[in-house]
Amino acid sequence: MTSIAFYGSSLLSSYWNGAATYYRGILRALAARGYDITFYEPDAFDRQKHRDIDPPDWCRVVVYAATPEGLRAAAAEAAQAGIVIKASGVGYEDDRLLAEVMAAARPGALRIFWDVDAPATLAELRDNPGHPLRQVLADLDLVLTYGGGDPVVAAYRTLGARACVPVYNALDTSTHFPVSPDPRFAADLAFLGNRLPDREARVQQFLFAPARHLPQMRFLLGGSGWDDAGLPDNLRLLGHVRTADHNAFNCSPRMVLNIARDSMAAVGFSPATRVFEAAGAGACLITDYWEGIELFFKPGEEILVARDGQDVVDHLAAITPEEARQIGQRALARVRRDHSYDQRAAEADTLFRRHAPGPAILQGVAP
Template identity: 70%
Template sequence: MRIAFYGSSLLSAYWNGAATYYRGILSALAGHGHRITFYEPDAFDRQSHRDIDPPDYAEVVVYPATGEGLARVVAAAAAADVVVKASGVGVFDDELLDGILAAANPGALRIFWDVDAPATLAEMRADPGHVLHRALSQLDRVLTYGGGPPVIAAYEGFGARACIPVYNALDPATHHPVPPDPRFAADLAFLGNRLPDREARVERFFLVAAARLPERAFLLGGSGWETRGLPPNVRHVGHVGTRDHNAFNTSPRAVLNIARDSMAAVGFSPATRVFEAAGAGACLITDAWEGLDLFLKPDAEVLVARDGRDVADHVAALTPERARAIGEAARARVLDRHTYALRGVEVDRILREAAAEKAERGVLVLERSTA
């Protein structure tokens, strides 16, 4: 199938947490014979912070963030068998969704792919005029990168024909064990940009733990923390490019995952970082959220914390041998059950089933119209 995918950025992970997810999913889909064009706006300084070259699994069209650029890429939807509008493009989001739904040929699949379903659903509840309220009836599928039963129920309650989570996963060719790097040596490391709905949880889980263990070394990666006061045993290294993620994960004794407020509240939303860390064989400590045991087994493949006190207790008790055992078990689990190759099989099936269903609906409509 010819897939036209409208997202934030495939080429740059700069302030773009969905990049790894897009790359894994689309690379796997290309392996099933799908021809993909990814449309991304030239915005947010991402093009000057590219971390990959244009890949061979998708044609990438970078368009100016102008009305003229919008019109050009919307018109291109007419040539696709599948049109996908992802959430969070950041430029002309509503106009893109309305435009590609109108431009797509009648037989094309129309899909909304939500990479932040809790936030989108909160917006829909607060705004009766939200673009998705009028678009859902035109969509063949809503796909999300997490959320589980609560998100499915919410979207279908709003009128979605079907909502299917397609979870984050591991690309073992990209995220894998590497030798430790002294730049990232620490007892515990956390990587994440400073965001309004994450900062309080970073304080609760990471900074509180650091304050409780002043003799231990803590490492903070990500943008936006430069102006935040940090305990003296926390070293901030700024933005960490994707090329350094493996070293960031393998060098500390343990790494910490902290879900954003909305993701933690909904559950069933493993961040990309969970699979990246597991793929590198890192010992992962995560905040507690519903659905975690679907992906990793607590105490054997991941350590779970309810607050900073728990994090500190885990760090204080963790030996190199136990850290290594947990990391190896997590890596084995995700390689067996949570790779993008497996997600590609899943999405390929979703597309083919949706296309068959749409074709059948079309026949039925034609039969009724000629009866």
């Protein structure tokens, strides 16, 4: 059986870790295809105190100490795997982890850098010609990205990557699906996202300003870091929302809002995990505009698009609860048909086979 050593931020906790759903969906589906996966995550940022899943039966999870010794021991285990994957944004000594993991990989192993925040990573690489990742790109077999489309692919190829392919976010149908509305999450519009510097101005524009413009409506904000943000009176703050509550959060409001970070919106072709989570729950989703939306959903029929806060106000004023329900149902049908993690795992499997240094590393995996 082909083994994968995957080094990422956290599989067990979504606390300050937006990649958790992506990791879980991709790796669960790869395991179903016959891969033997070990996920290595550092004990950092209090994530182990905020676990929202138990260690799964489809993946072995190794939590290592966020110390030089802990990192070194975890990296050394890469020598046991046929496929070695280092993700971006692990959160503890990323550059050192990259160097030690790839140095430990055995000859003939498939070596992959999986970028879950390509706009941020590429900005770092452009600003620092001596960046450790930039120095090893040409030696890696493959770069996979969470999104970004042709602009990201071209940027990575210019920087020396042999190959770069987006493997987009998707829906994990086993964890995200319609449920009964929950009064805790009743609202006209709800947004779920942590407070981040490169998204805050857009949250002010697309959520706070519409809430102030529509004082008769109810707004909901989930996520960490917003306590001192000066919220409108009709916007209720929830704090961190566990993954187990995401379905209810998406099913209960009349509409759900997606707000991209500045860098993601600028690059485009980067649908957030929450877009597919919301669609998978049958939510009527309003998203701020970013290039490439139409590759994933049909604007106006399966998703509503807002170019500014006034567009959000207009959607809230115009769309009835029944119309919102119909838009959500069309989004649900589209995401189940075209955007499941089973499909993404099939894409990743094809890429592993195409770029593997030799056929031996893929023994025991169903084609």
